[in-house]
Amino acid sequence: MQFAEQAKKIYNKLVWTWNPGSEKESGDAIVKNILLHWFPNKISKGSLSWNYSFYLGTVSFVLFSILTVTGMILMFLYVPSVERAYSSVKDIEFVVAFGWLLRSVHRISAHLMVAVVFLHMVRVFLTGAYKNGTSVGSNRPVNWIVGIVLLLSTLLLSFTGYLLPWDQLAYWAITVGTNIASSAPVVGEKIRFFLLGGNTINQNALIRFYVLHVFFLPVLVLFLFLYHMWRIRKDGGLAIADHESLNQKPEKALPVKSKTYSLLGITNGTSVHVQTTMVNEEENTVSSVPHLIRRLWLVTLATTAATILLAILFTAPLEEAANPSVTPNPAKAPWYFLWLQEIVTDTTLKLGFITINGAFIGGIVLPTLLIALAVWWPYRDPSGTGSAGVWFSSERKKQNYAFIGICVVIIIFTVIGTFLRGPYWNFYWPWESWPTMPVKF
Amino acid sequence: MNESDSAQSPKETEKDKNSRRAFLQKIGVGSVLLGAGATGFQSVRALIPDILYEASERFKIGHPAQISEGVTFIEDRRLYVFKEGKTFYAISGACTHLGCTVKYTKLNQPKDIEVDGLKKKINFEFHCPCHGSKFYADGTNFAGPAPRPLRWYKLEQSPDDGQLIVDLGEEVEQNFRLTV
Numbered sequence: 001m002q003f004a005e006q007a008k009k010i011y012n013k014l015v016w017t018w019n020p021g022s023e024k025e026s027g028d029a030i031v032k033n034i035l036l037h038w039f040p041n042k043i044s045k046g047s048l049s050w051n052y053s054f055y056l057g058t059v060s061f062v063l064f065s066i067l068t069v070t071g072m073i074l075m076f077l078y079v080p081s082v083e084r085a086y087s088s089v090k091d092i093e094f095v096v097a098f099g100w101l102l103r104s105v106h107r108i109s110a111h112l113m114v115a116v117v118f119l120h121m122v123r124v125f126l127t128g129a130y131k132n133g134t135s136v137g138s139n140r141p142v143n144w145i146v147g148i149v150l151l152l153s154t155l156l157l158s159f160t161g162y163l164l165p166w167d168q169l170a171y172w173a174i175t176v177g178t179n180i181a182s183s184a185p186v187v188g189e190k191i192r193f194f195l196l197g198g199n200t201i202n203q204n205a206l207i208r209f210y211v212l213h214v215f216f217l218p219v220l221v222l223f224l225f226l227y228h229m230w231r232i233r234k235d236g237g238l239a240i241a242d243h244e245s246l247n248q249k250p251e252k253a254l255p256v257k258s259k260t261y262s263l264l265g266i267t268n269g270t271s272v273h274v275q276t277t278m279v280n281e282e283e284n285t286v287s288s289v290p291h292l293i294r295r296l297w298l299v300t301l302a303t304t305a306a307t308i309l310l311a312i313l314f315t316a317p318l319e320e321a322a323n324p325s326v327t328p329n330p331a332k333a334p335w336y337f338l339w340l341q342e343i344v345t346d347t348t349l350k351l352g353f354i355t356i357n358g359a360f361i362g363g364i365v366l367p368t369l370l371i372a373l374a375v376w377w378p379y380r381d382p383s384g385t386g387s388a389g390v391w392f393s394s395e396r397k398k399q400n401y402a403f404i405g406i407c408v409v410i411i412i413f414t415v416i417g418t419f420l421r422g423p424y425w426n427f428y429w430p431w432e433s434w435p436t437m438p439v440k441f
Numbered sequence: 442m443n444e445s446d447s448a449q450s451p452k453e454t455e456k457d458k459n460s461r462r463a464f465l466q467k468i469g470v471g472s473v474l475l476g477a478g479a480t481g482f483q484s485v486r487a488l489i490p491d492i493l494y495e496a497s498e499r500f501k502i503g504h505p506a507q508i509s510e511g512v513t514f515i516e517d518r519r520l521y522v523f524k525e526g527k528t529f530y531a532i533s534g535a536c537t538h539l540g541c542t543v544k545y546t547k548l549n550q551p552k553d554i555e556v557d558g559l560k561k562k563i564n565f566e567f568h569c570p571c572h573g574s575k576f577y578a579d580g581t582n583f584a585g586p587a588p589r590p591l592r593w594y595k596l597e598q599s600p601d602d603g604q605l606i607v608d609l610g611e612e613v614e615q616n617f618r619l620t621v
Contacts, residue, residue: 172541176571179540198493208488325516325534327541329570344539345572348586358572358586359539425573425585 018290029289036293038229042285043292046240052127052391053238055299056120057228062303063113064221067157070106071214077102078164080210082203085166086321093318104311110158112307114336117154121147125403128396130378131388133242138235140388141378146228148374153221155336160213162334166206171322172331174201174209180344180363201324239389244284246386329423338417339410340367345425370406498609505529505598505605505621512545512565520594520607521545521567528618531607532580533592534567541571543591556581567591579615593617 016033020026027041046052077096079088092099124130130144159177163170178201182192197204236242286292319328333341343362348355377399387393392400422428423435502508502515502522508529513522519534519542534542544567551564554577563578574585581590595611596619598604605619 172571175541176539179538183539194489197488197490198495200495202495204490325514325519325542327544327570329544331541331571341572345586348538348588355588357538357588424568424570 016289016293018294020287020289023287026287026289036289038233039288039292040233040237041288043288044237044241044244044285046244046284046389047238048286048292048295049240050295052240052389054119054123055295056116056123058296058299059116059303060113060120061225062300063109063116063307064225066109066304066307067106067113068218070102070109071218073102074106075214080164080207082166082206082322085164085206089165089167089318093316100315101308101311104314104316105307107316108311108314109307110161111334111336112310113154114158117151118336121151122403122407126400127239127389127391128381128383128387128393129239129389131239131381131383131385133236133239133385133388134245135236135242138242139231140235140239143228143231143235144378145375146224146231148371150221150224150228152371153217153224157213157217157221158334158336160209160217163206163209164213165318166322167319168322168326168328168331169319169334171201171324172327173333174205176331176333176341178205180359183357183359184364185360241389242385243389330421330425332417332421335414335418339413342413342417342421499606501599501602501604501606503604505603508605514545515607518607518609520609522596522605522607528620529596529605530618531594531596532567533594533609535592536569536571536574536587537582537589537591538569538572538574538585538587541569543567543569543574543576554581554583581615590615 013032013034016029016036017025020029030036030039030041074092077088077092077099079085089103092103094100096102124144124147130140132138132140159173163174174196178192178195181195182188184191193199195205195208196202197208232238332338340363343366344358345362346358347362347366348358349361381396381399383393383395383399387395416427419430420427422432428434496517500518505524505527508522508524510524510526513524514520514534515522521532521534523530523532536543545565546568547565548563551562552566554561554563556577556579561577561579565578567576567578567580569575569585569587572586574582574587576582576587576591579590580593582588593613593615595608595613595617597606597608598619598621599606605621
């Protein structure tokens with residue numbers, strides 16, 4: 001039967017051997033497979049090691065996948081209208097079979113994704129992995145910048161996501177968020193109007209954030225992720241591979257001119273993986289099938305299991321329905337924005353007659369400067385190629401301290417905002433009890 | 442074929458750059474860019490609403506006699522309306538920092554303040570739950586990140602039925618009073 005043969009052919013393109021009998025079989029599993037062809041055939045032991053990368057990028061992608069799957073189910077159940085949004089989320093929580101679990105998994109994955117993407121950035125910085133090493137034609141700073149955009153997209157996804165339940169948290173987050181935008185000089189009010197689709201927070205605003213959340217931002221993340229992965233291949237793999245090749249015999253393998261599999265099919269000339277071939281390949285590399293793929297599966301399963309467990313332990317809260325007249329006291333952003341909330345509180349400046357709103361300084365100027373600093377950093381990093389792909393390189397000591405310093409400040413502000421701020425954003429030690437506050441004015 | 446080969450050859454001369462082929466190419470690329478720009482513009486422009494179904498900024502809040510003495514909070518408009526005998530004034534409940542609703546907070550004992558050289562006695566303040574800004578009874582900011590005083594809005598009396606009208610589109614000074 002021709003149909004059966006075709007089906008088998010397609011099936012064989014989607015699966016691969018777990019236990020290759022030869023190098024050829026192992027290589028075929030990569031290059032003949034639609035899902036795996038973008039991985040290298042062989043991978044260095046360093047790139048594979050747990051304690052170099054901690055597989056944080058993989059974890060981020062797994063979380064993104066979980067978010068996509070749970071999100072698509074939630075889209076069938078959620079109604080993006082101001083009249084029905086809150087009650088549809090309430091239904092998901094209390095009526096829909098396993099709705100609470102879907103919502104909880106979606107929320108926990110989002111929280112974890114913010115944390116893991118941030119940790120991934122920290123890992124890349126501390127290992128100097130944004131630096132070009134020895135491999136030919138690499139341009140890792142570009143991938144670092146793509147990573148920053150991915151981090152920002154993750155934050156925006158979280159922000160747009162927690163607006164959707166249209167509860168008090170949602171309403172006051174959108175109030176504060178869009179007012180930060182409007183604190184920009186000249187164009188601020190216009191930007192706020194565009195974001196909200198009006199002057200007040202209403203249906204237009206909800207549908208805008210909904211479409212951003214379920215379509216624009218996920219698609220952006222998906223494309224950026226693909227480019228992020230493709231660049232890793234173009235850059236000669238993880239930076240640690242470059243570092244490993246430095247410690248090898250000095251002769252370098254010449255790029256082999258041959259017909260090779262490139263990303264886009266068979267091409268003549270040298271290909272990315274030929275250029276990164278290491279000298280002692282036999283000793284230092286293993287076949288991606290099964291070694292890399294097995295670890296990727298392990299990470300996927302562990303992340304999924306941890307997410308579901310956490311989702312059961314920490315179920316998603318739902319505050320009261322949105323009420324424009326009563327701001328909760330205290331009104332707190334989610335933890336990953338609390339450092340910003342703390343900063344916009346502290347940065348209103350008085351210069352003579354002019355008062356500059358902290359919303360502008362802390363909410364726009366400072367974050368922009370931080371992003372600019374991060375983008376600019378790889379281009380000003382004076383350390384040598386030997387510092388690429390190695391944890392806490394002595395040559396990059398000062399840089400690592402500076403980076404850790406910034407992270408610690410952000411974390412301290414986050415902790416203050418999370419644990420030490422009470423009603424009216426007053427400071428309370430954890431052992432001090434908060435005064436009871438009237439709900440109405 | 443020959444023509445395109447010569448256009449791509451490295452010995453491209455100044456004349457080739459100005460050839461009819463190059464000119465048509467520019468027109469082609471230019472029109473694609475123009476088309477993409479126009480499509481982009483109309484897409485974004487469609488998202489700037491030309492009609493809003495929002496409540497009017499000018500609205501009636503009831504007859505002066507119906508409004509109770511002291512403070513009244515109009516919830517859906519986040520507006521504090523004050524009545525002192527026959528005079529009325531209205532202060533916005535939206536914090537000038539990031540727009541949270543400030544809370545009317547009664548003081549345990551009256552407080553003496555000085556705003557712009559004027560001495561006043563107040564017995565309540567406005568406190569913001571979001572970032573801790575504080576305002577005196579007249580809306581003047583004195584603590585926290587708020588960069589300016591709470592907004593005061595114009596009150597007037599409707600000529601047809603005598604109800605009070607608030608106009609959120611018209612800010613007024615702190616000495617504004619409507620006497621009826």
